[in-house]
Amino acid sequence: MKVCVVALGKIGLPLAVQFAGKGHHVVGADVSERVVQLVNDGTVPFPGEADLDVKLKEAVAAGLLTATTDTTAAVAESDTVVVVVPLFVDGEGVPDFGWMDDATRAIAAGLRPGTLVSYETTLPVGTTRTRWAPMLEQGSGLTAGTDFFLVFSPERVLTGRVFADLRRYPKLVGGVDEASARRGVAFYEAVLDFDERPDLPRRNGVWDLGSAEASELAKLAETTYRDTNIGLANQFARFADTVGVDITKVIEACNTQPYSHIHQPGIAVGGHCIPVYPRMYLWNDPAATVVRAAREANAAMPTYAVDLLAAAIGELDGVDVLVLGAAYRGGVKETAFSGVFPTVAELRRRGANPYVSDPMYTADELAALDLPPHRGEPVRAVVVQADHAEYRSLGAADLPGVQVVVDGRRVTDPARWPGVRRVVIGG
Known part of the structure; x- marks a missing residue:
């Protein structure tokens, strides 16, 4: 053939x-x-x-x-x-x-x-x-x-x-x-x-x-389901933060029941698919209020992560902050709709001085993406945006002077951050 x-x-x-x-x-x-x-x-x-x-x-x-x-x-x-x-x-x-x-x-x-x-x-x-x-x-x-x-x-x-x-x-x-x-x-x-x-x-x-239409809808539906599920998990996480509950334990417990398949919350939903195809579905079906609400909930998470940082460290004006991860997900050299962009934008809006580091990108590559590369400058705070495996072994000794870590992916090891306030989304 x-x-x-x-x-x-x-x-x-x-x-x-x-x-x-x-x-x-x-x-x-x-x-x-x-x-x-x-x-x-x-x-x-x-x-x-x-x-x-x-x-x-x-x-x-x-x-x-x-x-x-x-x-x-x-x-x-x-x-x-x-x-x-x-x-x-x-x-x-x-x-x-x-x-x-x-x-x-x-x-x-x-x-x-x-x-x-x-x-x-x-x-x-x-x-x-x-x-x-x-x-x-x-x-x-x-x-x-x-x-x-x-x-x-x-x-x-x-x-x-x-x-x-x-x-x-x-x-x-x-x-x-x-x-x-x-x-x-x-x-x-x-x-x-x-x-x-x-x-x-x-x-x-x-x-x-x-039919072609059924096949087209199947792709939009399976991806929109994931975005909607994550949006629900993110709303659960934000509520859990207000009542002092660890949402990961709650989700783990819920998912032992065979009809529950709750995804994990996080700082952002990125990539070519999950943040994009729900919008495409809404173009077909603008009355889909559940889909729209989930997309809005997920799009708000980078700002929420910065809210958590501000609550932990105080006023962000003039604070040097390192954002870990330019990629939209760990292990992939791709920034399509990555949460790094709204996170950096929100930090800048609040007067902070953001830097970005990613093990898959050089400083020049980050600068070409309009992301200020971290070249070893001391920072007071860290925001984990991507779940790169390298961040599991990262700790306070690697970034002396850090006071707060907001881990948006629950990838860091709390034992490696003695004396540093570590904050995760959803408790």
């Missing part, structure tokens, strides 16, 4: 490598000449994805994976096209389809009869049928469901562990018609492997959800 993967980013490139690893001939299309050159050289253009370096080199050496900037030409030679172009939303959740529109027009120009097109980028419900299908039809002169096949199949993986997640979770597919769905299911069954273990879903494999 000949496959074209459009966009060789942190999801698209591992997908291309996965497909090539199953013996299929894959062409990756990307607008970046740098990315294309690196991929053709067998070099990973970004760090942090487990096993990608080795698998990429093997695929390129075997002649099963090449890259190009000519999307139309790559599509014209392919049986299946998988689209993983980023879709951005603004602060209100309004989608900017610009990059995806451009990619779809380029795909349409090369589309041949019998080709399967699968969109994996998370989309508002209805986009595959009402936006991409007409655009592909207009640009190709072909009819969806008759001349070519069209499905939506959301990615359900986390960066850093894409290959493991591809095996672990069922692959969801929804077609614009039954013929498209059948082609989509057959394709993913041919390019993916699935783990079979008792703790995994009983029907691991490829699931036909019945």
